[in-house]
Amino acid sequence: MHKAKGFFVTLAIAGLSLGAPPALAADRESLDARFQQAKPVACDVQCGDVITQHTKLTHDLSCPGLNEPALRVEGDGIVLDLGGYTVRRSGPDQGGTSGIVVTSGSYMVRNGTIRGFDRGIQTFGTNNLRLHELTFADNFIAVFNLVGNAFLVTDSRFIGNTIGFTSGFEVPTGTLDVRSSHFENNGSAIIMNSLIADVLDSTFTSNGVTLDCFNGRARVRSSVLTRNQVVARAIDPAGQPNICGILRFEDSLFTNNTSFGPADAPVWVPTQLDMINNLLVGNGSGLEVATLTTYVQGNTFWNNAGGLTLSDYPNAFIPLTGIVRANQFLRNDGDGLRVLPPSTPTVIGNVALGNTGWGIHAPTAFDGGGNVARDNGAGNCEGIVCAPY
Numbered sequence: 001m002h003k004a005k006g007f008f009v010t011l012a013i014a015g016l017s018l019g020a021p022p023a024l025a026a027d028r029e030s031l032d033a034r035f036q037q038a039k040p041v042a043c044d045v046q047c048g049d050v051i052t053q054h055t056k057l058t059h060d061l062s063c064p065g066l067n068e069p070a071l072r073v074e075g076d077g078i079v080l081d082l083g084g085y086t087v088r089r090s091g092p093d094q095g096g097t098s099g100i101v102v103t104s105g106s107y108m109v110r111n112g113t114i115r116g117f118d119r120g121i122q123t124f125g126t127n128n129l130r131l132h133e134l135t136f137a138d139n140f141i142a143v144f145n146l147v148g149n150a151f152l153v154t155d156s157r158f159i160g161n162t163i164g165f166t167s168g169f170e171v172p173t174g175t176l177d178v179r180s181s182h183f184e185n186n187g188s189a190i191i192m193n194s195l196i197a198d199v200l201d202s203t204f205t206s207n208g209v210t211l212d213c214f215n216g217r218a219r220v221r222s223s224v225l226t227r228n229q230v231v232a233r234a235i236d237p238a239g240q241p242n243i244c245g246i247l248r249f250e251d252s253l254f255t256n257n258t259s260f261g262p263a264d265a266p267v268w269v270p271t272q273l274d275m276i277n278n279l280l281v282g283n284g285s286g287l288e289v290a291t292l293t294t295y296v297q298g299n300t301f302w303n304n305a306g307g308l309t310l311s312d313y314p315n316a317f318i319p320l321t322g323i324v325r326a327n328q329f330l331r332n333d334g335d336g337l338r339v340l341p342p343s344t345p346t347v348i349g350n351v352a353l354g355n356t357g358w359g360i361h362a363p364t365a366f367d368g369g370g371n372v373a374r375d376n377g378a379g380n381c382e383g384i385v386c387a388p389y
Helices: 002-018 025-037
Strands: 041-043 049-051 055-057 061-063 071-073 078-081 086-089 098-102 105-115 119-123 126-137 141-145 150-154 157-159 163-167 174-179 182-184 188-191 195-200 203-205 209-212 217-221 224-226 230-233 244-250 253-255 270-276 279-281 287-291 293-297 300-302 308-312 321-325 328-330 337-339 346-348 351-353 358-361 366-369 371-374 379-382
Touching: 071 078, 086 098, 098 105, 105 119, 119 126, 126 141, 141 150, 188 195, 270 287, 287 293, 293 308, 351 358, 358 371, 366 371, 371 379
Parallel strands: 041 055, 049 071, 055 078, 061 086, 071 098, 078 105, 086 105, 098 119, 105 126, 119 141, 126 150, 126 157, 141 163, 150 174, 157 182, 163 188, 174 195, 182 203, 188 209, 195 217, 203 224, 209 230, 217 244, 224 253, 244 270, 253 279, 270 293, 279 300, 287 308, 293 321, 300 328, 308 337, 321 346, 328 351, 337 358, 346 366, 351 371, 358 379
Antiparallel strands: none
């Protein structure tokens, strides 16, 4: 049984690595240029209208939230400009209500607020959806990707939604690019269900879960994650196909988060973890990761309730490999860096000072040299040679 399960996981990982190709940058630039050139016409739009041309709202819409969406957009290459106004659900929550539904084609929705719906924006076969300067507030799902689509979200806010962004189950892989946006007080900010996410220059604060890596992968760059209950959820698939692929964090700040993983799944289980030049300070737990390969370089773990713990991917029957280089583990509770046997990353040029446990405890790791450790409570180094200075 164990061998069969390990074989299944290996196949699933191989399939995930193929993925869907990212949208071509040239195509996106061309589409964005078309949207920017569009000149929406101010119209007296009413609840239930179907938008088939460039349109700009002239007033707020308060819609009862019945079976039909507040607005439906049909055609291709259409810009819906909310004009700074709000589209809201005014009646009781009857379940399944939609704010704006977009159909097949490419669209831009911009400049306004969508509030109080079961699904703030929902796609039906859309190929590309550009969301700009929008506020999604108090929806159950702010943006729902029914099928595999390419999303670009810029300068937008997701406030107080149960879920910020998610997809339908077993949909073709979609892409989500988030730029200069803000997620606050959402239950889950982004659920990566069959989704490849790329987040840049964005802020996540006071969310329940920032990233739920359910059958997807994510890259987060130059962003701030602060005061969230859980940074990410990436669970052991236990023989199932819903595998978290690559988690990659670059040049980002993690501070004052309650924990890196939820209480029922505290260990991240992606197929690959990359952590590059991040600052992790004052978090309420350490970062525990079980993965196939890792690249951890130039990070500072300072004054957290734990440091970094690396271990093997479950049921894969191969030890973790990778590089742990030029990181600083400073004054964390517990160990600065712990590598659980039989994992075999190469540990090189790290500094571990003043941790309450071991500085670096890595009995099966490869010693790349240049590691420094001193003033750690349980001992400085195990399994590798460290200098005091």
